[in-house]
Amino acid sequence: MTGLTDPFSVDDADTLHEECGVFGIFGHPGAGALTILGLHALQHRGQEAAGVVTYDHGQFIAERHPGLVGDIFGKKSDHAANLKGDYAIGHNRYSTAGGSAVRNIQPLFADLTGGGIAIAHNGNLTNAYALRSKLVQDGAIFQSTSDTEVIIHLTARSGKGPVVEKLIDALKQVEGAYSLVALTAKKLIGVRDPWGVRPLVLGMLDGAPIFASESCALDIIGAEFVRDIEPGEVVVFTKDGVESYFPFARQKPRFCIFEYIYFARPDSTVEGRNVYEARKAIGRELAHESPADADLVIPVPDSGVPAALGFSQAANIPFELGIIRNHYVGRTFIEPTDRIRHLGVRRKHNPNRATLAGKRVVLIDDSIVRGTTSKKIVQMVRDAGASEVHFRVASPPTRHSCFYGVDTPNEHALLAHEMNIEEMAKFIGVDSLAFISMDGLYRAVGEERRDPKAPKFCDACFSGDYPIRMTDEEIAKEGQLSFLVEVS
Numbered sequence: 398m399t400g401l402t403d404p405f406s407v408d409d410a411d412t413l414h415e416e417c418g419v420f421g422i423f424g425h426p427g428a429g430a431l432t433i434l435g436l437h438a439l440q441h442r443g444q445e446a447a448g449v450v451t452y453d454h455g456q457f458i459a460e461r462h463p464g465l466v467g468d469i470f471g472k473k474s475d476h477a478a479n480l481k482g483d484y485a486i487g488h489n490r491y492s493t494a495g496g497s498a499v500r501n502i503q504p505l506f507a508d509l510t511g512g513g514i515a516i517a518h519n520g521n522l523t524n525a526y527a528l529r530s531k532l533v534q535d536g537a538i539f540q541s542t543s544d545t546e547v548i549i550h551l552t553a554r555s556g557k558g559p560v561v562e563k564l565i566d567a568l569k570q571v572e573g574a575y576s577l578v579a580l581t582a583k584k585l586i587g588v589r590d591p592w593g594v595r596p597l598v599l600g601m602l603d604g605a606p607i608f609a610s611e612s613c614a615l616d617i618i619g620a621e622f623v624r625d626i627e628p629g630e631v632v633v634f635t636k637d638g639v640e641s642y643f644p645f646a647r648q649k650p651r652f653c654i655f656e657y658i659y660f661a662r663p664d665s666t667v668e669g670r671n672v673y674e675a676r677k678a679i680g681r682e683l684a685h686e687s688p689a690d691a692d693l694v695i696p697v698p699d700s701g702v703p704a705a706l707g708f709s710q711a712a713n714i715p716f717e718l719g720i721i722r723n724h725y726v727g728r729t730f731i732e733p734t735d736r737i738r739h740l741g742v743r744r745k746h747n748p749n750r751a752t753l754a755g756k757r758v759v760l761i762d763d764s765i766v767r768g769t770t771s772k773k774i775v776q777m778v779r780d781a782g783a784s785e786v787h788f789r790v791a792s793p794p795t796r797h798s799c800f801y802g803v804d805t806p807n808e809h810a811l812l813a814h815e816m817n818i819e820e821m822a823k824f825i826g827v828d829s830l831a832f833i834s835m836d837g838l839y840r841a842v843g844e845e846r847r848d849p850k851a852p853k854f855c856d857a858c859f860s861g862d863y864p865i866r867m868t869d870e871e872i873a874k875e876g877q878l879s880f881l882v883e884v885s
């Protein structure tokens with residue numbers, strides 16, 4: 398279907414896509430419903446599909462469907478009512494590997510010797526094709542095309558003892574980023590990869606432990622935040638208590654700095670830092686580094702709002718909502734035609750003419766990916782009568798793709814990969830353009846600067862410094878991916 402037949406499709410293919418949310422709760426009579434609420438709070442991390450698996454009296458029950466949590470589990474379906482049991486895990490998906498086919502919707506489930514296991518994964522494995530190819534040659538029959546299923550097969554084939562040991566054995570063979578929540582008949586397991594690229598927090602409600610991608614999923618159900626799961630940590634809850642292991646080779650943690658810039662919800666606290674405060678601090682740094690002579694600071698909503706507030710406060714320039722975002726614009730993931738693309742953005746953002754007319758404005762956004770949003774927003778603001786338009790970006794130029802769980806376009810589609818700052822300014826049509834420096838960004842998240850020898854975060858989409866090996870990319874560059882299983 399094209400955009401012409403679906404006028405409600407939006408220019409979503411142009412921007413960064415989020416990256417999956419996970420949730421799990423163990424030993425609570427409302428486990429299914431609480432998981433649905435947790436996923437609802439994590440909806441910003443993935444809008445393609447959602448699923449919940451519960452365990453009740455000897456059987457696993459799965460409801461996995463395309464669409465938004467509210468639509469899937471709303472009053473018009475029986476899906477929520479079916480989710481009986483005291484144990485549950487759930488997943489919001491934005492695919493990074495294997496496409497959006499229904500069979501890829503998580504949690505994935507399999508029956509192993511010793512019982513069933515359901516797995517929900519946020520992240521992306523960087524040797525999944527290589528592993529999958531070997532497994533298929535050995536006779537494995539994959540049910541999905543997602544990278545996550547590799548973990549299930551490796552777990553199933555592990556010669557180790559209990560399921561936790563099998564899972565650890567499997568994870569020792571994978572490379573890449575993962576925050577996982579897994580459920581068996583007797584255990585709830587939470588794991589973060591040794592670099593801790595993606596977030597995972599631990600909470601508690603009425604004595605029932607909870608894993609969630611972000612703390613906002615605890616807030617929605619009134620659960621208490623306990624702590625972050627550590628990079629490389631495996632936490633296992635059973636009826637008898639909790640155990641924690643660090644079975645992987647230790648690495649220097651590299652949490653994704655883009656979580657603070659864009660992905661995580663501003664009201665979440667991840668890795669000990671409140672996201673809203675981090676974004677405001679980025680805005681303040683930006684104001685010090687790249688001031689602008691202007692009458693108003695205008696955020697590009699929603700993502701630009703906290704940084705614009707910080708910029709406004711530090712620069713002492715009034716903050717105004719000069720662009721309004723329509724929150725009822727759906728996401729359909731259909732590549733629309735150019736004409737409809739334009740209509741899409743107009744439907745999403747509209748200028749507040751009375752505020753902008755005759756004013757010199759500083760527009761603040763968190764990132765420029767392809768530059769489609771910024772180009773159109775700038776034109777919109779000029780059409781609304783702004784006399785000067787300056788653009789400040791709350792991240793360094795995005796020059797490289799992410800292979801760790803965020804669906805970024807190929808690097809040749811990234812504006813900053815193809816153009817220098819002057820060319821970008823011309824392309825988006827602004828009077829001036831500046832990005833926060835890497836050191837400025839690190840200062841905003843509590844570091845003195847970025848230590849190039851041992852950076853504290855993953856910042857590869859800005860720096861090209863990828864902390865985790867990318868075996869599949871290496872194989873692809875050598876032109877050898879063709880013999881691998883086709884993933885479509």
Ligand SMILES: O=P(O)(O)OC[C@H]1O[C@H](OP(=O)(O)OP(=O)(O)O)[C@H](O)[C@@H]1O
Binds near residue numbers: 769
């Ligand atoms: O340069 P581009 O390729 O156009 O993409 C960049 C824009 O995409 C994202 O916002 P998005 O509109 O997806 O969502 P938001 O409402 O959360 O800011 C990001 O925050 C930028 O505003």
Ligand SMILES: NC(=O)CC[C@H](N)C(=O)O
Binds near residue numbers: 491522
């Ligand atoms: N965005 C994500 O974290 C996706 C998880 C997993 N790689 C998938 O494609 O299903």
Ligand code: SF4
Binds near residue numbers: 654798855858
């Ligand atoms: S490459 Fe960028 S988006 Fe991906 S994990 Fe690293 S910092 Fe985050």
Ligand SMILES: [Mg+2]
Binds near residue numbers: 697698700762
């Ligand atoms: Mg945005």
